[in-house]
Amino acid sequence: MDDEKQQQSTRTRSFVTRGRKTEAQTRAIDELWPVYGVEFDGQLLDLDAAFGRRAPRAVEIGFGNGENLLTLAERHPDTDFLGVEVHGAGVGRVLGEMRVRGIENIRVVRHDAVEVFEHGLAEHSIAEVMIYFPDPWPKVRHHRRRIVQPDVAKLIVRALVPAGVLRLATDWEPYAEHMIAVLDAEPGLVNTAGESLFIPRPEDRPVTKFEQRGERLGHAIFYLEYRPAAHP
Numbered sequence: 001m002d003d004e005k006q007q008q009s010t011r012t013r014s015f016v017t018r019g020r021k022t023e024a025q026t027r028a029i030d031e032l033w034p035v036y037g038v039e040f041d042g043q044l045l046d047l048d049a050a051f052g053r054r055a056p057r058a059v060e061i062g063f064g065n066g067e068n069l070l071t072l073a074e075r076h077p078d079t080d081f082l083g084v085e086v087h088g089a090g091v092g093r094v095l096g097e098m099r100v101r102g103i104e105n106i107r108v109v110r111h112d113a114v115e116v117f118e119h120g121l122a123e124h125s126i127a128e129v130m131i132y133f134p135d136p137w138p139k140v141r142h143h144r145r146r147i148v149q150p151d152v153a154k155l156i157v158r159a160l161v162p163a164g165v166l167r168l169a170t171d172w173e174p175y176a177e178h179m180i181a182v183l184d185a186e187p188g189l190v191n192t193a194g195e196s197l198f199i200p201r202p203e204d205r206p207v208t209k210f211e212q213r214g215e216r217l218g219h220a221i222f223y224l225e226y227r228p229a230a231h232p
């Protein structure tokens with residue numbers, strides 16, 4: 001968890017470092033990072049060692065305060081969940097909640113997810129990738145900061161197992177259109193709803209703060225699902 005290292009790269013980032021950790025979050029990190037935190041140093045992550053087992057693996061990019069990650073990990077104890085987030089408060093909250101709720105199948109990387117996908121994940125090793133309510137970066141001059149980009153789509157395709165799935169959601173319609181344009185154009189992915197189409201809200205999706213906020217603001221919520229394209 002090296003804040004300084006995070007600032008040094010010249011890549012256009014999809015995030016800004018923000019917010020303060022509460023005392024409880026700081027304590028959770030001090031006490032639990034050595035158990036559930038995974039240091040990323042630009043090398044391939046040893047996830048078998050990090051989880052202490054081999055199981056189907058899901059990765060959530062930018063888990064925020066971890067509502068989705070924690071609920072899914074509780075519901076699916078036989079799956080390993082890797083959460084990648086740069087926001088320290090969110091990391092602290094997830095670690096603290098893991099202790100309170102007795103969750104053992106989450107590991108957390110505090111680093112830019114794009115770099116983790118670039119260097120940290122083995123090819124075809126991840127069953128599910130989730131990107132929920134990513135920062136919309138609404139101003140045109142900031143669009144290049146959006147995490148859903150053609151190069152990131154390629155990195156996700158590379159990480160997914162052949163029967164894997166990529167799931168996304170957003171309440172920002174222009175971002176939904178951007179997502180579908182980028183991901184439908186990626187030859188390694190197939191939109192399960194059909195070209196240019198969204199899926200209905202998945203029934204088993206935990207309700208999260210950002211989803212509720214979008215609904216309160218009167219925004220439509222867009223859900224997307226992609227599978228790796230089958231190659232003969």
Ligand SMILES: C[S@@+](CC[C@H](N)C(=O)[O-])C[C@H]1O[C@@H](n2cnc3c(N)ncnc32)[C@H](O)[C@@H]1O
Pocket residue numbers: 013014015061062063064065066084085086087090111112113114131132133134135147208209210211
């Ligand atoms: C708008 S919040 C949504 C949080 C959560 N997914 C949800 O649905 O509640 C977006 C989160 O993505 C994180 N984020 C943005 N870019 C990231 C990146 N490149 N790597 C890791 N986390 C990132 C931000 O720190 C922020 O917590």
